[in-house]
Amino acid sequence: MVQKAKILLVDDRPENLLALEAILSALDQTLVRASSGEEALKALLTDDFAVILLDVQMPGMDGFETAAHIKRRERTRDIPIIFLTAINHGPHHTFRGYAAGAVDYISKPFDPWVLRAKVSVFVELYMKNCQLREQAALLRLQLEGGGHGGHAKESAGLLAELSARLAAVEEQAEALSKQLDDDSADAAAVATAAHLERKLTGLRRALDALEPGAGGPTALPSQS
Numbered sequence: 001m002v003q004k005a006k007i008l009l010v011d012d013r014p015e016n017l018l019a020l021e022a023i024l025s026a027l028d029q030t031l032v033r034a035s036s037g038e039e040a041l042k043a044l045l046t047d048d049f050a051v052i053l054l055d056v057q058m059p060g061m062d063g064f065e066t067a068a069h070i071k072r073r074e075r076t077r078d079i080p081i082i083f084l085t086a087i088n089h090g091p092h093h094t095f096r097g098y099a100a101g102a103v104d105y106i107s108k109p110f111d112p113w114v115l116r117a118k119v120s121v122f123v124e125l126y127m128k129n130c131q132l133r134e135q136a137a138l139l140r141l142q143l144e145g146g147g148h149g150g151h152a153k154e155s156a157g158l159l160a161e162l163s164a165r166l167a168a169v170e171e172q173a174e175a176l177s178k179q180l181d182d183d184s185a186d187a188a189a190v191a192t193a194a195h196l197e198r199k200l201t202g203l204r205r206a207l208d209a210l211e212p213g214a215g216g217p218t219a220l221p222s223q224s
Contacts, residue, residue, distance in 0.1 A: 007029055007123070010058075012059060014035070020053060027116065037066030041070070044076045051122040053084055081103060
């Protein structure tokens with residue numbers, strides 16, 4: 001069973017949170033509410049999120065300050081942030097959002113289809129990265145086992161399973177990259193997809209090196 005991705009919705013107005021949930025429910029992922037910047041930061045302490053939808057105008061800690069805290073934490077600094085803001089703000093306001101670490105900036109009232117499409121791209125990228133980490137963990141297990149003695153048969157079976165599962169992820173990543181190119185997607189999403197493909201390539205090389213006659217174990221690619 002594939003685990004669902006979590007999407008963090010941050011807005012001080014309950015009606016806005018309800019609207020976001022209605023729009024994003026079709027993605028069939030886990031939607032987590034936060035009614036303030038402080039509540040959002042608390043949720044980020046314990047859970048991993050695929051993307052954060054963050055309202056700019058909130059009492060107390062606003063969206064810019066919340067984003068700054070998120071980007072300062074090692075655990076959360078790479079989570080994509082989509083800012084949501086009123087339509088009557090000028091270019092300086094938008095620039096401040098990108099400077100705070102936003103990957104996108106959507107004005108209210110926003111097109112539900114556009115918002116859902118943008119969020120779905122980051123959810124897909126997150127799921128691919130989760131699969132990649134799973135493959136890396138299995139590969140490390142294989143390296144530690146070494147494939148010697150009584151473990152040879154089990155190692156061969158694990159290698160075959162790893163290779164098949166990695167091939168499936170590679171195929172999905174390639175399809176996602178083509179989709180991003182076709183849709184003229186955000187530069188941040190394209191760059192993230194390219195980074196994912198590079199990690200997949202490194203993992204494939206490491207796996208191929210474990211095949212019989214390939215010369216033995218090799219170093220695993222970095223998962224950063």
